[in-house]
Amino acid sequence: MTPMDMLLTRASTDHLAEPAPSDAQLSEILAAAMRAPDHGKLRPWRYVVIRDEARPVLAERIVASMKRMDAEAPEFKIEKRRKRFSTMPLILALGMHLRPDHKIPLWEQEMAVAAAAMNVLNALHATGFGGVWVSGDVVDDPVLAAELGLPAPHRLAGFLFIGTPEGEQHAPKRPDPAEFTASWTGKPVQFAADRT
Known part of the structure; x- marks a missing residue:
């Protein structure tokens, strides 16, 4: 597979089974994250690895967060998240170590975290693994973030579910x-995607 083939065939999947990347493989995958653009060299990305027996513990924290964020969260949604967070082969919490008072704007710090997460997804695909980036209202819960080691002003950008893709994968x-x-020639451009 050429590098372009790899980029053009990557697709998110939550149909994941064991094995997940080993510690050594995950270290190499996360090394790709360190190549993300990072204005000011702030390195705002933080990764919390959740494996094995820690998964159902996290699942209960997710459920508690869901109830904090929405006291009327439907039971089916709670059970779906409990099951997913309990059973995914590996979960990577995406932390944003933010510096609100720094000259680099917060949006640029957040974009660096997003770019690094995309590098992780590409590196997973390149090494035969798969993943999906999930979020939801729990990423805005400062209590959950603090429980994962990200006290305010730091935040969560979501979670990557990681493992080996099950079944035949179709991009x-x-x-x-x-x-x-669109090519700019001095006047505002229009995009075909925006035409109704």
Whole structure:
């Protein structure tokens, strides 16, 4: 597989089974994250690895967070999240170590975290693993973030579910890049994707 083939065939999946990356494999995968753009070299990404017996513990923290964030959260949604967080082969909490008073704007710090997370997803695919980035209202819960070692002003950007893809994987059809691209010649551009 060429590097371009790898990029063009990557797709998120939550149909994941064991094995998850070993500690050594995960270290190499996370080394790819360190290559993300990072204005000011703030390195705002933080990764919390959740494996084995820690998964159901995290699942209960997720459920508690859901109830804090929405006292009327439907039971089916609570049980779905409990099961997913309890059974995924490996979970990587995506932390944002933010510096609100720094000259680098917060949005740039958050974008660096997102770029690093995308590098992780690409590195997973390149090494034969798979993953999906999940979020939801719990990422806005400062109590959950603190329980994971990210006290305010630090935050969660979500979680990566990681493992070995189950079954045959088909890359979903992606839109034509031409619909999202326009050449600027001095006047405001229009994008085909925005036309109704």
